[in-house]
Amino acid sequence: MRRAIQFRLNGASVEAQVAPHETLVEVLREEFGLFGARESCGQGLCGCCTVLVDGTAVSGCLYLAALAEGAHVQTVEGAAELDAVQEAFIERAAFQCGFCTPGFVLMTRQLLDEHPDPSEDEIRHYLSGNLCRCAAYPEIIEAVKLAARKRRQS
Amino acid sequence: MKRATQATETPQVGRSVPRLESWLKVTGRAEYVHNLRLPGMLYGKIFRSSVAHGRIKRIDVSAARALAGVHSVVTAAEVKTLVPEPYYGPAFHDQPVLAVDKVRYVGEPVAVVLASDPHVAEEAVHLISAEYEELPAVYDEVEAMTSKAIVHETLKPAGTFPDLKHLKGRSNTNVALDFRLRRGDAAKAMKGAERVFEHRFRTQQVMHTPLEPLVSVAESTDSSLTIHTASQSPSFVRIEIARLLGWPENRVRVRVPFLGGGFGAKLYIKLEALVAVLSLLVHRPVKVSLTMEEQFFTITKHASTFRIKSGVTRDGRIVARDCEVWWNGGAYADIGPRVTQKSGFTAPGPYDIQDVSIDSYALYTNLPPAGALRGFGIPQLVWAYESHTDMIARELGIDPVEFRRKNLLREGRPQATGTRMKDAALEKVLERTAALLEWEKPFDHGSGTVRRGRGLAIGFKACIANTTSLAAVSVNADGSCTVYTSCVDMGQGSDTAMAQIAAEVLRMPTESVTVVHSDTDVTPFDMATLGSRSLFHSGNAVKLAAEDAVRKLNELRAELKLAADTPIADVFRKKYGMRAGSVMGGGNFIPPYTPPDENGQTENATPFWMVGATGVELEVDTETGRVRITRLINVADVGTPINPRIVETQLSGGAIMQLGFTLFEKMLFDAEGQLRNASLAEYKIPGLLDLPAEIVNEAVVAEQRSGPFGAKGVGETATFGVSPAVANAIHDAIGVRLTELPLNPEAVFQAMHK
Numbered sequence: 001m002r003r004a005i006q007f008r009l010n011g012a013s014v015e016a017q018v019a020p021h022e023t024l025v026e027v028l029r030e031e032f033g034l035f036g037a038r039e040s041c042g043q044g045l046c047g048c049c050t051v052l053v054d055g056t057a058v059s060g061c062l063y064l065a066a067l068a069e070g071a072h073v074q075t076v077e078g079a080a081e082l083d084a085v086q087e088a089f090i091e092r093a094a095f096q097c098g099f100c101t102p103g104f105v106l107m108t109r110q111l112l113d114e115h116p117d118p119s120e121d122e123i124r125h126y127l128s129g130n131l132c133r134c135a136a137y138p139e140i141i142e143a144v145k146l147a148a149r150k151r152r153q154s
Numbered sequence: 155m156k157r158a159t160q161a162t163e164t165p166q167v168g169r170s171v172p173r174l175e176s177w178l179k180v181t182g183r184a185e186y187v188h189n190l191r192l193p194g195m196l197y198g199k200i201f202r203s204s205v206a207h208g209r210i211k212r213i214d215v216s217a218a219r220a221l222a223g224v225h226s227v228v229t230a231a232e233v234k235t236l237v238p239e240p241y242y243g244p245a246f247h248d249q250p251v252l253a254v255d256k257v258r259y260v261g262e263p264v265a266v267v268l269a270s271d272p273h274v275a276e277e278a279v280h281l282i283s284a285e286y287e288e289l290p291a292v293y294d295e296v297e298a299m300t301s302k303a304i305v306h307e308t309l310k311p312a313g314t315f316p317d318l319k320h321l322k323g324r325s326n327t328n329v330a331l332d333f334r335l336r337r338g339d340a341a342k343a344m345k346g347a348e349r350v351f352e353h354r355f356r357t358q359q360v361m362h363t364p365l366e367p368l369v370s371v372a373e374s375t376d377s378s379l380t381i382h383t384a385s386q387s388p389s390f391v392r393i394e395i396a397r398l399l400g401w402p403e404n405r406v407r408v409r410v411p412f413l414g415g416g417f418g419a420k421l422y423i424k425l426e427a428l429v430a431v432l433s434l435l436v437h438r439p440v441k442v443s444l445t446m447e448e449q450f451f452t453i454t455k456h457a458s459t460f461r462i463k464s465g466v467t468r469d470g471r472i473v474a475r476d477c478e479v480w481w482n483g484g485a486y487a488d489i490g491p492r493v494t495q496k497s498g499f500t501a502p503g504p505y506d507i508q509d510v511s512i513d514s515y516a517l518y519t520n521l522p523p524a525g526a527l528r529g530f531g532i533p534q535l536v537w538a539y540e541s542h543t544d545m546i547a548r549e550l551g552i553d554p555v556e557f558r559r560k561n562l563l564r565e566g567r568p569q570a571t572g573t574r575m576k577d578a579a580l581e582k583v584l585e586r587t588a589a590l591l592e593w594e595k596p597f598d599h600g601s602g603t604v605r606r607g608r609g610l611a612i613g614f615k616a617c618i619a620n621t622t623s624l625a626a627v628s629v630n631a632d633g634s635c636t637v638y639t640s641c642v643d644m645g646q647g648s649d650t651a652m653a654q655i656a657a658e659v660l661r662m663p664t665e666s667v668t669v670v671h672s673d674t675d676v677t678p679f680d681m682a683t684l685g686s687r688s689l690f691h692s693g694n695a696v697k698l699a700a701e702d703a704v705r706k707l708n709e710l711r712a713e714l715k716l717a718a719d720t721p722i723a724d725v726f727r728k729k730y731g732m733r734a735g736s737v738m739g740g741g742n743f744i745p746p747y748t749p750p751d752e753n754g755q756t757e758n759a760t761p762f763w764m765v766g767a768t769g770v771e772l773e774v775d776t777e778t779g780r781v782r783i784t785r786l787i788n789v790a791d792v793g794t795p796i797n798p799r800i801v802e803t804q805l806s807g808g809a810i811m812q813l814g815f816t817l818f819e820k821m822l823f824d825a826e827g828q829l830r831n832a833s834l835a836e837y838k839i840p841g842l843l844d845l846p847a848e849i850v851n852e853a854v855v856a857e858q859r860s861g862p863f864g865a866k867g868v869g870e871t872a873t874f875g876v877s878p879a880v881a882n883a884i885h886d887a888i889g890v891r892l893t894e895l896p897l898n899p900e901a902v903f904q905a906m907h908k
Contacts, residue, residue, distance in 0.1 A: 021273065035189040036182020040365045040414075041446045041834040048365055076182035086180040090172050093799050096807060097645025098179030099188075099365045099414030105180060124842040131834070133365050133415050134645045135810035137845045139803055 005069040010078035018065040025049045025060035027068075028075060036076035036102040047130030050103035051075050057110050076102035084154065085109050088147035089140075096134035103130050108144050117148055161633075161721060166657040167863045170799035171664045173650045175412065175643070185411035185671075187369045187384045192439040195371070196225055198432055199275035200442070201265040201282040202451060203257035206293075206520040206827030207303065208286030210255055210264070217281035218267055223274035226436055227282070229265045230254040233431050237398050240431070244390065244422045245318060246330065247310045249486040249523070251398075251427045257286065258305055258485035259520050260828050261451025266428065268436060272443075291520035291827055295482035296459050298328040298517040305485055305518035316749065318491060330483060330516040331491035333498045335754030337570050338509030340465075343474035347465025351546050355538035356894040357877075358820040359457040359482065361450050362527055363839050364644075366414020368452060369443040370425035372433035379430055380407040386420045386642050387682035388672040394423050395430050403674075406430075410672040416644035417811070418526035419453050421684055422489060450832040454821065455527035456493060457482040460501070460538035465509075470552045472561050477501040477539075479514045481524070481531065488525035491516045496618050496685075497531030499754055502570050503539035504580050504614040504765070505561040510570045512754065520827050529615070529870045530685045533812060533877060536613030537895065540878035544609065545891065554882070555588045558612065571750060571759040573616075577866075578763035579791035579856040584612050586854050587767040587789045599887065603777050606784075607887025612767035613874030616760030617867060618685045619747040624678035625695035627656050627703045627739040631730075633722035635660055637699075640672040640680035641692035646869050647800040648688055652696045654796050655862050659700035678740075686867025689796065690762060693862035695741040703739030710737065745860065762858050762866045765791040768809065768875030770883045779903030781817060781884060783846035786810075786876075793858030793866040801868050805851040808872035814840040816877040818898050 002017040009032060016031045028034040028051070037060045040048035044059035051060045052074040053067075085108045088094070095101040104127065111118060111126045118126065123144045132140065178184040201218075215227040230252045233240045240251040253264045265282055269275035290303040298305075308325045311318035318331060344350060370383040379399075385391050388408040396403045413420060425442045432440040444452060458481050465474035479501055483490035498514030547557035562584060563575050587610050588594075600606040626638040637656050643649040653667035660667075670677055680692055711720055714728050726735045745761035769787030774780070788805045795801040818838055822830045831837045851872075858866040877895060885891050890905045 029189075030191075034182075035186075038186075038188060038366075038414075040367065043446075043833060043835055045834045046365060046446075076180075082177070082180065089180050090176040093170075093172065093803050095179055095645075096647070096803060097364075097366070097413060097415045098175070098184050099186065101179050102182040124845065128841050128843045131365065131839060131841055133363055133417070133811070133839060134803075135807040135840060136803060137810065137840075137842050138806050138849050141842075141845075 005066060007068045007070060008072040010074055020066060022065045023061055024051060024063045024065045024068055027065040028060065034075050034077050038099065047103040047107065048100050050106045052106055057107055076105055084150035085147040088143040088150060092139050092143035092146055094136050094139040094143035096136050100130060100132045104140060108147060111144065112148055112151055116152060118144065161661050162663050163661065166654045166664050167796050169654065170797055171650055171654060173647055174653055175649060186366055186414050187371060187382050187411060188366050188414060188443065190371050190382055192371065192373055195439040195441055196268040196270060196436065197272035197275050198266045198268050198440055198442040199272065199279045200263045200448065201279045203253060203260055203262040203264050205257060205286045205288050206260050207289040207291035208257050209289065210253060210257060211285040211287055213265060213282065213284045215265060215282050218278040221274065221278045221281060223269050223271055224278045225268040225270065227265055227267050228432060228435060232435055236431055236434055240398065241310065242394055242398060242423045242427050243312060243487055244489050245312055245315060245491040246487040247312050248306060251431055259522050261522055262485065266432060268432065268440065292328065293519050293521055293823065293827055295457060295480040295517045295519060298519050299480065299515065301328060304328060305520060317495060328518040330487045330518055331494045333495040333514040335499055335510065335512040335570055337572065337755065340474045340476045340509040340511035343509035344465040344476065347473050348468045349466045350463065351466065351549065352463040353542050353545060353893065355460045355541060357458045357534045357537055358895050359521065359524065360455045360815050360819045360821060362417040362419035362453065363449065364415030364417060364419050367444040367446055367449050368420060368424050370429045371439060371441040372429035373439040374433040378405050379434065380409065381426050381430055382409045383426050384413050384420050385410050385426065386416045386644060386684055387422055388640050388642065388674050389679045390422055390682055391426045392674045395426060398427060408674040410642050413642060413644035417528045418684060421526060421682060424452060446834055447832045450821065450829055451522050453488065454484065454522050454524045456490065456524040456531065456534060458534040460535065462538055462542045464542065464546060466546060470550050470557050470560050472505055472507050474509045475502040475507045477512045481516050482519050482521065483516050484519055484521040484523040486523040487516065488523045490524055493526060493531035496616065497535055499571050499759065500532065500614060500616055501535050501539065503543065504563050504612060506563045506567050512570065521823065526684060528808060528811060529873045532613060532615045532870065533873050536611060536874045537877040540611035540613065540875060541881050541893065544882040544885065555593050558584055572755040573757060573759040575763060577858045578614065578765050579854050580612065580614065580765050582854040582856065583765045583767045583789050583791050586852055587769045587787060590787045590789065590850055590852065591769040603775060605774050605776055605887040607774065607883040607885065608771045609879045609882025609886055610767060610769045611875035611878035611882060615764040615870065615874065617687055617690065617762050617764060619745065619760050621681035621687060621691060622744040623680045623691035623695040625692060625699045625741045626678055627696065627699040629660065629703050629707060629722060629737045631723065631726040631733045631735050635662060635667045637667060637669045637696055638677045639669065639692050639696060640677045641688045642672055642683040644683065646804060647797060648683065650800065651689055651693065651796045655693050655696050656700045658863065659697060659704060686764060686869045689865055689867050690861050691743055693865065695743040697862045698741030698743060699739040702741060703737050706737045706739060762861065764867060764871050766871035766874040768879040770879040772880065772883045772887065774884060774887045774902065776888060776906065779899035779906065781897060781902060783813065785848045786846040787850045788872040789852045789854060790868065790871040791856045792853045792868040792871060793856055793861050794864030795853055796863065796865045801853055802851045804868045805872040806849050808870060809876055810840050810845065812873040812876035813844065816880050816895060816897055818896050820896050
């Protein structure tokens with residue numbers, strides 16, 4: 001039932017034995033010890049399981065691992081150093097329990113790749129698929145704005 | 155990460171230190187039980203009741219057992235071989251590890267499948283079948299008072315709380331507590347009042363929805379047990395598991411890393427007894443992780459009904475208040491009876507009323523159990539009494555702020571229990587809210603199909619008593635410091651606050667302090683992280699422990715004839731001739747408390763009062779009933795903030811969460827007690843698009859003199875006033891009064907066209 005797939009994970013070439021029903025978030029967890037993408041609602045509605053596949057954010061709890069064959073999968077653990085988005089989230093206190101934070105960080109990176117200087121309305125809409133039960137939303141909006149400034153300056 | 159360990163004169167308290175675990179959280183590396191995997195671990199998946207009330211006639215697990223990959227299937231029969239009386243709970247020993255003989259709500263755990271592969275366990279769950287002899291069920295809290303459907307045959311109070319003892323052995327009742335308070339003679343005063351107002355309010359059942367769903371892991375030998383659990387109350391878990399097993403406490407170890415949210419969902423026993431028993435039965439580590447859906451069948455917030463009646467003089471002075479509150483506790487008491495009493499006694503609101511009568515009832519029903527949710531019952535009460543307050547003011551033609559001013563409890567005046575208000579900045583909080591709303595200025599109510607309104611509400615809470623916190627502080631040979639506390643950081647920032655308190659006493663940078671996460675083998679007893687008690691109680695314990703450590707360091711300096719300002723590292727080097735040793739300080743904090751008499755009267759009901767008010771400006775679309783909050787103002791007395799930035803995030807976070815409970819969240823049940831919206835697809839929680847356009851947070855200048863450096867709890871304060879402030883503003887906008895939550899477009903629209 002299991003078969004080997006090859007893909008790139010945070011820049012490195014990797015191989016994993018996956019079953020047809022296994023999701024990307026399960027494989028990251030069980031095969032690679034990566035816990036930043038985490039299943040919460042299990043329906044692709046909360047954004048906690050967000051990972052990037054070939055640069056596009058997907059819900060890792062719904063995305064079948066087998067589909068990642070040949071793709072580049074990026075998780076929040078990918079970078080060696082904090083980027084502008086992570087720095088901004090710390091400086092603006094944009095998280096509380098931290099469970100949803102990796103998803104917000106990855107979505108914010110994608111937002112800023114597409115819209116380097118987003119309006120508040122764009123931020124709200126772009127990140128509306130990510131939920132934060134601690135409701136650090138005002139701080140998240142501030143962090144996104146700060147991250148955009150940091151990116152433009154560097 | 156490099157951290158300084160030299161002394162500092164910079165104040166550590168009052169600094170907005172970024173959370174100490176910031177790096178871990180933004181890189182996805184923070185430790186949660188969610189992540190934990192142990193060698194040889196089995197996953198448990200739960201088979202749940204499909205009827206609301208029934209006798210279990212038969213459970214057929216044969217097909218599940220036969221499925222390839224299934225390790226075992228466990229029902230109450232197996233549980234009882236290990237624990238003959240498998241019932242737990244903080245107030246009542248009423249909740250079985252798995253259903254015994256009867257089921258009492260749809261979704262109650264009946265059996266568990268264990269397998270190495272969680273998908274196999276889940277598949278096997280679908281192969282289990284059960285037959286029930288259905289019994290009459292009761293769902294409404296008021297009907298439960300007199301219903302013939304009885305949820306529990308006999309009441310089994312835990313014995314922990316003296317005011318529950320009289321309920322022991324009672325049968326033929328759903329009343330799990332009948333709290334009563336009498337001050338003066340409310341009935342007589344009511345007769346003498348010039349105007350009498352009576353209203354009835356309801357709140358709906360909602361769920362905490364922590365994004366890390368409830369999860370516990372147990373590993374065991376025959377003589378020891380370790381439970382890794384997403385729990386707000388590790389000390390309670392240890393005590394209760396030890397009691398169930400008949401073991402000494404020191405053979406049960408409870409470890410808690412970070413929590414992915416708590417809000418009261420992760421208190422007392424949730425999955426811990428189940429995983430403990432499973433692990434002991436199968437001699438393997440066992441993990442049970444709930445899905446989001448299953449959380450809805452585990453713990454919720456009380457639905458409630460509140461009848462409130464006030465006698466008022468013509469010039470707007472409240473002279474009598476009569477409160478009757480019914481709390482829908484669901485099938486198991488959890489902490490409901492404490493909610494009923496501890497919040498019940500503030501039901502008349504923060505007003506100076508001579509004659510008061512309160513009856514507050516905890517009811518069993520055939521719904522998922524209810525417990526504490528960010529406010530311990532207070533938001534339900536404030537919803538009613540602050541809607542009522544506005545209705546009276548408007549009826550009398552008195553400005554709502556002026557009416558509140560006239561009746562507000564002033565410092566030093568006795569509250570309904572007789573306890574005098576102390577360090578409760580009610581006036582300041584009310585005045586600042588009115589000022590931020592620019593209440594004195596004319597307000598544009600709009601025209602056409604979109605109407606605008608504004609409203610405010612103020613609430614208060616007595617922090618729970620009688621509770622204890624212990625802490626220890628170790629000063630290490632290099633001058634760094636380690637804090638040991640069983641306070642749990644579920645996102646509220648307690649690690650950082652505790653570190654700041656220790657650092658302030660030890661005059662070192664907060665960044666050189668590390669906080670050890672709860673581990674009952676290591677960290678001392680702490681009642682629980684709940685009800686905004688921890689900053690005050692654990693914070694005081696950490697402060698005492700740090701002071702003890704400083705005293706011991708100074709004794710060491712004196713013994714070694716060193717100057718008072720000798721750096722810590724030098725003290726140890728002199729003492730031991732090398733870098734070695736440590737100094738351990740201990741702190742034990744329990745504030746004074748006097749239990750109430752039979753009329754609910756006491757001179758000392760609480761260690762501190764929390765005060766929160768909300769101001770709201772909103773728009774109502776009269777064509778759709780949709781409410782849009784344009785401005786949300788949260789004002790609170792939090793004493794003197796330890797970390798102002800974190801305080802602000804707690805205020806706005808609490809208020810936004812309560813906005814969800816106010817505007818749309820609602821668990822929908824059908825006539826058979828089946829929950830219809832147990833998923834985030836159908837049960838919506840606030841997202842970025844629900845965020846008010848403008849949010850203002852303010853902690854008034856205040857001091858809690860008995861708190862650590864003047865501080866007190868803040869986690870719940872901003873939730874108090876949100877719901878009635880919104881309802882009051884809706885009334886201001888369109889002249890329609892809503893008395894039942896949530897205030898969704900359907901409810902607003904229907905009320906407009908009634």
